[in-house]
Amino acid sequence: xxxxxxxxxxxxxxxxxxxVKPDNSGVITDGVKMxxxxxxxIALEExxxxxxxxxxxxxxxxxxxxxxxQQQLRSALAMxxxxxxxxxxxxxxxxxxxxxxxxxxxxxxxxLLVILGKQAIDDDNGQTGQVLAALWNRPQATYASKLxxxxxxxxxxxxxxxxxxxxxxxxxAVITTDLRLNEPRYVKLPDIMKAKKKPLDIxxxxxxxVAVDSQFRTVSVNAPxxxxxxxxxxxxxxxxxxxxxxxxx
Amino acid sequence: MLxxxxxxxxxxxxxxxxxxxCVACASLIEGAEVxxxxxxxxxxxxxxxxxxxxxxxxxxxxxxPANAEPLAAILAPQVASLAAGxxxxxGPSTTFGKDLMPxxxxxxxxxxxxxxxxxxxxxxxxxxxxxxxxxxxxEAAQEQKLVATVRTASFQAASGGGSALVESAKVSAEVPxxxxxxxxxxxxxxxxxxxxxxxxxxxxxxxxxxxxxRLIYRxxxxxxxxxxxxxxxxxxxxxxxxxxxxxxxxxxxxxxxVAVGISGAIQHLTGIKDARTIVAINKDPEAPIFEVADIxxxxxxxxxxxxxxxxx
Numbered sequence: 349x350x351x352x353x354x355x356x357x358x359x360x361x362x363x364x365x366x367x368v369k370p371d372n373s374g375v376i377t378d379g380v381k382m383x384x385x386x387x388x389x390i391a392l393e394e395x396x397x398x399x400x401x402x403x404x405x406x407x408x409x410x411x412x413x414x415x416x417x418q419q420q421l422r423s424a425l426a427m428x429x430x431x432x433x434x435x436x437x438x439x440x441x442x443x444x445x446x447x448x449x450x451x452x453x454x455x456x457x458x459x460l461l462v463i464l465g466k467q468a469i470d471d472d473n474g475q476t477g478q479v480l481a482a483l484w485n486r487p488q489a490t491y492a493s494k495l496x497x498x499x500x501x502x503x504x505x506x507x508x509x510x511x512x513x514x515x516x517x518x519x520x521a522v523i524t525t526d527l528r529l530n531e532p533r534y535v536k537l538p539d540i541m542k543a544k545k546k547p548l549d550i551x552x553x554x555x556x557x558v559a560v561d562s563q564f565r566t567v568s569v570n571a572p573x574x575x576x577x578x579x580x581x582x583x584x585x586x587x588x589x590x591x592x593x594x595x596x597x
Numbered sequence: 598m599l600x601x602x603x604x605x606x607x608x609x610x611x612x613x614x615x616x617x618x619c620v621a622c623a624s625l626i627e628g629a630e631v632x633x634x635x636x637x638x639x640x641x642x643x644x645x646x647x648x649x650x651x652x653x654x655x656x657x658x659x660x661x662p663a664n665a666e667p668l669a670a671i672l673a674p675q676v677a678s679l680a681a682g683x684x685x686x687x688g689p690s691t692t693f694g695k696d697l698m699p700x701x702x703x704x705x706x707x708x709x710x711x712x713x714x715x716x717x718x719x720x721x722x723x724x725x726x727x728x729x730x731x732x733x734x735x736e737a738a739q740e741q742k743l744v745a746t747v748r749t750a751s752f753q754a755a756s757g758g759g760s761a762l763v764e765s766a767k768v769s770a771e772v773p774x775x776x777x778x779x780x781x782x783x784x785x786x787x788x789x790x791x792x793x794x795x796x797x798x799x800x801x802x803x804x805x806x807x808x809x810x811r812l813i814y815r816x817x818x819x820x821x822x823x824x825x826x827x828x829x830x831x832x833x834x835x836x837x838x839x840x841x842x843x844x845x846x847x848x849x850x851x852x853x854x855v856a857v858g859i860s861g862a863i864q865h866l867t868g869i870k871d872a873r874t875i876v877a878i879n880k881d882p883e884a885p886i887f888e889v890a891d892i893x894x895x896x897x898x899x900x901x902x903x904x905x906x907x908x909x
Binding site for chain 1: 608668669670673691692693695696697698699700701702703704707708709710711712721725726727728729730731732733734735736737738741773775776777778779780781782792796820828831832837838839844845847852853870874875876887888889890891892893894895896901904905908909
């Protein structure tokens with residue numbers, strides 16, 4: 349069966365104002381709204397569109413994380429994923445560990461594409477897709493803004509610093525999504541009800557033979573330095589004079 | 598002995614200034630020896646430019662026809678092979694480096710540290726998370742090779758005038774055939790490059806159309822500045838994607854940043870907070886951009902921009 353595997357991450361919702369804990373041990377997440385990482389939602393949307401066009405038969409959504417992640421897997425099923433895989437793991441999951449777990453799922457499911465967000469908006473690492481491609485020894489196409497699937501390969505337009513770059517990569521491959529790839533659909537209430545009946549498999553990370561080890565230790569968590577408040581000028585003349593005074597023009 | 602390998606970024610025979618910023622970052626690590634690797638079909642011109650960066654000990658040329666385009670899948674096995682003998686491997690936190698370095702790290706069996714913004718020691722760094730709303734201090738395990746990307750906006754480029762040795766390096770790595778370069782749309786505008794310009798003028802949604810966005814270009818040309826745009830302006834089709842400034846676009850640190858009709862969403866502010874002087878022009882006095890602006894002017898941009906062009 350032609351499958352697409354989509355990796356998602358549970359993160360603090362992008363609308364939440366992030367606050368650092370008073371003891372600098374982390375950010376406040378108690379009582380804070382959690383969501384699917386927005387870039388991963390784009391990944392799922394793309395997978396669903398490929399399936400709807402007949403390019404795939406099944407969309408599987410997967411995550412690696414604690415029990416709470418099932419809320420986001422259910423949301424993904426409501427969006428249209430066919431089934432979900434929850435690799436249960438506690439504590440900080442570094443991208444290398446997440447990718448090792450995803451690789452095990454890839455070996456089981458044999459997808460023709462794995463689509464992930466280009467980065468999670470919490471740790472901003474932006475690594476999991478590239479790491480998975482390396483471990484799997486398959487092509488990667490990051491920062492995708494357009495995908496064209498042909499039989500054996502996929503043509504990917506990427507948003508790079510210089511503009512747009514187009515690659516052709518053989519399948520199976522790993523794709524990571526940029527903002528302008530698509531606009532994810534809204535979930536309708538009946539779909540939320542239907543999603544409750546869709547299969548969600550729970551797998552302990554140890555049962556995949558993946559150890560949750562870490563190379564990096566967060567020593568402290570701080571709010572960034574703030575810029576001092578500037579001055580308001582009345583008109584263009586005052587602005588131009590000020591820029592000249594500072595030697596900026 | 599700490600030995601740091603930096604992967605050079607370059608295009609069309611020119612070294613990207615991001616490389617000298619990585620060298621500046623690496624030079625803050627006490628007692629480290631810094632080498633730069635240039636992967637190209639013909640690396641000579643770029644290697645010469647890299648050799649002139651102050652603080653570089655050796656420049657290693659890795660020449661192969663497949664290295665004509667900077668594709669992560671093709672370069673990563675070569676970088677990993679060259680990394681033997683180094684304690685640290687750094688690349689810039691540009692789309693080039695962010696694509697390549699995690700892949701390289703995984704081939705080496707280690708993790709990667711993203712976006713170094715400050716060096717505390719050889720294995721202790723600060724980096725931004727949550728779109729720059731939080732800064733964390735991270736300690737990396739010393740017994741493992743440290744692969745990292747360097748947030749280029751946080752470092753001043755290392756100066757020139759150096760004279761490093763240039764050598765050819767042979768790497769034993771298989772070059773995969775599964776990834777093929779098709780094309781790149783090079784935006785040759787004749788204007789300064791957004792990422793390295795000392796002055797930048799950016800426009801936002803308030804410009805209202807691609808046509809009106811020409812006002813931004815006119816002011817930029819008057820100032821000899823690069824042009825940027827907010828995500829809203831790019832999404833609306835007023836400006837090309839490579840002009841986007843912010844968390845998901847380019848993170849820049851010019852001497853002068855002029856934000857026109859940009860409200861100042863957090864993700865945009867993340868991209869400009871290292872700018873020396875921020876000027877904001879917006880008709881909404883409550884716009885968040887004024888919270889970070891050094892100089893603010895409230896008013897209608899369609900009136901003010903032509904006036905400003907005259908006044909400068």
